[in-house]
Amino acid sequence: MRTSETQLGAAGPAAAPGPSRGDDYLRHGTGIRSWLFTLDHKRIGILYLVSILSAFFLAGMFAVLVRTELLTPGKTIVDADTYNQFFTLHGAVMIFLFIIPGIPAALGNFVLPLMLGAKDVAFPRLNLMSWWLWVTGAVLSVASIVIGAVDTGWTFYTPYSTTTGQKGVVPIVLGVFILGFSSIFTGLNFIVTVHKLRPKGMTWFRMPLFLWAIYSTAVLQVLATPVLGITVALLAAERLMGLGIFDPALGGDPVLFQHFFWFYSHPAVYIMILPAMGVISEVIAVFSRKHIFGYRFIAMSSVAIAILSFLVWGHHMFTSMSPLANMLFSALTFSVSIPSAIKVFNWLATMYKGTIQLRTPMLYALAFIFLFTIGGLTGLFLGMLAVDVHLHDTYFVVAHFHYVMFGGTVMAFLAGLHYWWPKMTGRTFSEIGGQWGFWLVFCGFNLTFFIQFLMGSRGMPRRYYDYLPEQAIYHQISSVGSYLTAVGFFVVAGCLWRSLRQGAPAPANPWGGNSLEWWTPSPPPHDNFAETPVADDPYDYANWTYDPALGGYVRPPGRPA
């Protein structure tokens, strides 16, 4: 590692106690088959990580293309139809291929059994199948670009998606159908794993909060995703056979499609954000060196969010529903802000009088709290019926959900990625590189999206190819921001890539966490633990002291380590 960060990062060759490095999961088997057909949750986690990061890169490129087209009014680089395809693919790939599987399938797969002190998830083969389904779904979805890229928006609203000559609709919705099963399998696996494989000493209320979040997410995945499957299957059937469920010309109802779609897709928003909140609960406590505040409230608010998320789907349809349904959904929508706020207040209270260490994961976590709060509060504007009429389908909505999804989930994903990176790879990354990456992404993100609140409230509709000259300056600031964000991501990627090549070996516990994944060497051995650990309070950091020679935290002799 770099000399500039000798204080914490440079561990030297000293490794963690426990099994030798020779048997770590990365070296347990060699060859491409040992990866593609592995049943090891850690390797499947890595497979997922590589896959979703590829999807993230692809969708990110579409985002940059969209923003580049919007640099000037009228045509900048592509025609209007191609532009429509760009933003559709940006949305569809980001949502279905990156952000939904992002934290649960990649980080969750790696961390969940380790946090439980288990050898693996409950159903390792189902886990592998889930990844293969992801690959199949991804290939089908991306193949739709070749067959005839769709320009319906990621929501595939009818009757546009069923009556226009878009050849790609059927392959992409079949891809989404298959991706849904990938998600259901992951959820099912995690539910059973949390129920059945908790170690001695880990009662429900002594689970790390990340597990509560992943568990709540898994319930959502299992309950909500089948509805997405039904919806896209009906859409495909409607298109291929003219069923007439959603087509008014055949006696169908296009608003019914929106009900179907959002009954899944609103809970899906929480499939995206709940695991992110779980990551934040871990990172905030560890880097404040203080016990998490309000454990039960954070845990139960995850469950509350999961339940409430099923009651609010109508707020996506305020301009197409009846007044009665609008009133009900508007009122219900506000209820979700309660558990979300409970979490934010508890994180802040955790930091209060803590010994805050501004390491890279913590910076991302702080950014999460800041950006998620903006994203959440602007959601209240949109949940209010009178205001929503003005803001509906404007850039205000775009800014709002990017603050939640990017400012929230992606920031938390990056927090988790940096936090568990030493555990996953056995390498420490450059703190300076990590922080540069953070600041570039953070500034780029805000530059891109904050201006869109202004743009939207001044009437710039979303998805439009052209705009009035007075909107140009907003669009240009936003586009410059997107380039800065892209540069930031390349810095993040470069920093992590460099750590793989040149990073110093990571100690078992570089950050001083007390959940069970820090009790095993980095990277963990194939079987995770030499002997099954006994869990205690995951947020009790008192017994870990920093060892500068090791670059990580150790338990004083006499205690189990």
Added chain:
Amino acid sequence: MAHPAEATSEHGPGVGHVVPIRTLLGVLAVLLVLTIATVAITLFDLGRMNIVVALAIAFVKGALVLLYFMHLRWDRPFNAIVLVSAILFVVLFIGFSLLDTFQYQPEVIPGYAPALEP
């Protein structure tokens, strides 16, 4: 499995509760009778009760399948909770969607709302 020990000793490991074949055949017979009843009832016009009777029969059939063929009767109560909550979600989903549909129906086709006719 409510009786893991029993299951293991009687039917070998990994086999759950086994329903006696007589019970299964009995349930099958009841299901067939109810199917005939579903068809037969269409010969009488009960007015608004048509749909109620048809759904009531379907409900009984579904319950029999769940309780006996899917072993819910002998399963842990937790599985019943899962089932009931899944049904509640379906009710929620369809209930809200229909509520909305009925509400805006008159606006979609002014003056023509067959779904709302008494």
